[in-house]
Amino acid sequence: MTTTLAQFGSSEYAVRNTCKVALLGFGTVGSSVARLLGARSGEHGLRLTHVYNRDVARKRVDWTPPDVTWTADIDEVLSSDVDVVVELLGGLRPAHDWVRCALRSRKSVVTANKQLIAHFGSQLLHQAQTEQQFLGFGACVAGGVPVLSGLQDGLAGDRLIQVRGILNGTCNYILTKIEKAGASFSEALAEAQQAGFAESDPTDDIDGLDAGAKLAILARVGLNAELRPQHVRCHSIRQVAAIDFGYAAELGCTIRQISTVKRIQRQIYAEVGPALVAKNSPLACLSGSQNIVVSSGEFGGDTVFSGHGAGGNPTAVAVVSDLLQAARHRANSVERHDPAASSCEVMGDPEVQQYVRFVVRDRPGILASLAAAFSRHDINVDAVLQKPGYSKSKLPFVMTLESCRKSRLTAALAEIGRFDFLEEIPLSLPILKEGPCDAFAL
Numbered sequence: 001m002t003t004t005l006a007q008f009g010s011s012e013y014a015v016r017n018t019c020k021v022a023l024l025g026f027g028t029v030g031s032s033v034a035r036l037l038g039a040r041s042g043e044h045g046l047r048l049t050h051v052y053n054r055d056v057a058r059k060r061v062d063w064t065p066p067d068v069t070w071t072a073d074i075d076e077v078l079s080s081d082v083d084v085v086v087e088l089l090g091g092l093r094p095a096h097d098w099v100r101c102a103l104r105s106r107k108s109v110v111t112a113n114k115q116l117i118a119h120f121g122s123q124l125l126h127q128a129q130t131e132q133q134f135l136g137f138g139a140c141v142a143g144g145v146p147v148l149s150g151l152q153d154g155l156a157g158d159r160l161i162q163v164r165g166i167l168n169g170t171c172n173y174i175l176t177k178i179e180k181a182g183a184s185f186s187e188a189l190a191e192a193q194q195a196g197f198a199e200s201d202p203t204d205d206i207d208g209l210d211a212g213a214k215l216a217i218l219a220r221v222g223l224n225a226e227l228r229p230q231h232v233r234c235h236s237i238r239q240v241a242a243i244d245f246g247y248a249a250e251l252g253c254t255i256r257q258i259s260t261v262k263r264i265q266r267q268i269y270a271e272v273g274p275a276l277v278a279k280n281s282p283l284a285c286l287s288g289s290q291n292i293v294v295s296s297g298e299f300g301g302d303t304v305f306s307g308h309g310a311g312g313n314p315t316a317v318a319v320v321s322d323l324l325q326a327a328r329h330r331a332n333s334v335e336r337h338d339p340a341a342s343s344c345e346v347m348g349d350p351e352v353q354q355y356v357r358f359v360v361r362d363r364p365g366i367l368a369s370l371a372a373a374f375s376r377h378d379i380n381v382d383a384v385l386q387k388p389g390y391s392k393s394k395l396p397f398v399m400t401l402e403s404c405r406k407s408r409l410t411a412a413l414a415e416i417g418r419f420d421f422l423e424e425i426p427l428s429l430p431i432l433k434e435g436p437c438d439a440f441a442l
């Protein structure tokens with residue numbers, strides 16, 4: 001197993017000519033990029049010449065070079081002689097139009113916008129190639145962790161079959177809070193919001209959409225597969241409770257929001273959601289808001305990338321690393337070949353071992369009813385776990401199930417959902433296996 005740690009200030013590359021850089025968006029990442037360019041001025045041949053933002057006057061700072069043009073007029077940037085436009089606005093509109101326009105004006109583009117690349121990556125890469133410009137998006141996944149370049153360049157010699165990771169720091173913060181402090185989901189979320197680790201509207205993070213967009217990019221770069229974000233199955237972490245960590249521990253596991261994309265022959269399976277992972281796996285060891293990605297190659301086995309997945313400075317490092325590549329591209333006219341991602345059939349029904357937590361009003365015969373319902377759908381119960389000390393009127397217990405197709409589990413849980421002894425909708429979580437991926441097991 002190889003470990004790549006994200007570090008502030010990576011390797012140096014001499015760039016022959018000065019490369020003029022424009023920033024679109026002077027928020028958290030934009031201002032950190034400007035600081036980093038300033039701190040390393042003279043070292044890398046990158047020169048900040050333009051900062052664009054709406055109402056730009058309130059953004060102006062006195063620590064950028066005096067000759068920087070601050071503007072709220074996008075045409076002033078797009079019609080200038082800048083070499084690279086750095087898109088740090090976020091969102092699809094107007095970012096998409098302006099990136100296309102920049103490429104059309106023969107400027108390279110660097111972006112940290114995962115939604116933009118997840119939705120329009122193929123189109124933009126094609127346009128960049130046509131215009132012979134560089135399009136860098138290393139900051140879109142795992143912030144400062146060089147996972148995209150690691151997969152694309154460092155592991156280019158292997159054939160990757162799976163990429164799995166923890167891609168959303170907000171979810172990791174919340175889940176580790178529930179685990180360590182026994183907090184409820186809403187308490188942990190409120191704390192994450194107070195500490196600045198969760199947005200006031202955290203939906204995209206906790207319901208898996210943010211990680212889903214990153215997974216679509218990982219599928220393209222790591223597995224060479226064209227995967228639309230809407231084809232990633234996303235499950236929320238909202239239902240995970242402290243009791244689930246207690247039961248997971250009895251199974252030698254913990255719970256994390258896990259993103260997995262996997263190639264199975266000509267099909268692709270992609271899912272984001274809470275899952276049980278073995279306590280001794282690298283995924284379980286990650287706490288707080290860090291990110292980790294584990295790639296599995298047919299020849300080279302597993303490779304782990306981990307580090308700070310978000311925040312101004314780590315993300316700025318990834319942006320500046322892309323800028324250096326853009327400058328090299330410009331100085332040497334190095335052709336970058338982004339292999340065209342191939343379209344693939346999306347697979348929706350893998351076989352997975354499952355953890356199912358019930359909360360019931362206790363009475364005789366409940367276990368027999370549940371086992372019979374699972375058996376009617378050809379699902380074998382593996383074990384039953386029940387901790388003492390809970391009220392019989394709201395009794396939590398867990399059944400683990402042998403590997404079964406998701407469609408069968410869904411049908412069984414639909415039938416079970418009609419039982420009148422249920423106090424809560426059952427929570428089902430996959431139990432993920434570690435190690436090289438075998439045919440259909442996750």
Ligand SMILES: NC(=O)c1ccc[n+]([C@@H]2O[C@H](COP(=O)([O-])OP(=O)(O)OC[C@H]3O[C@@H](n4cnc5c(N)ncnc54)[C@H](OP(=O)(O)O)[C@@H]3O)[C@@H](O)[C@H]2O)c1
Nearest residue numbers: 025026027028029030053054088089090112113310311315
């Ligand atoms: N923050 C992170 O840790 C992180 C990590 C990885 C990737 N990213 C990505 O990096 C990008 C920037 O993130 P951020 O955290 O820096 O966001 P941010 O702090 O909200 O900064 C965005 C900046 O762009 C400006 N802006 C947005 N839309 C605009 C428009 N239509 N016209 C003019 N100016 C506009 C905003 O101006 P106002 O101040 O007027 O809103 C703000 O100054 C996003 O795509 C994000 O997903 C961020």
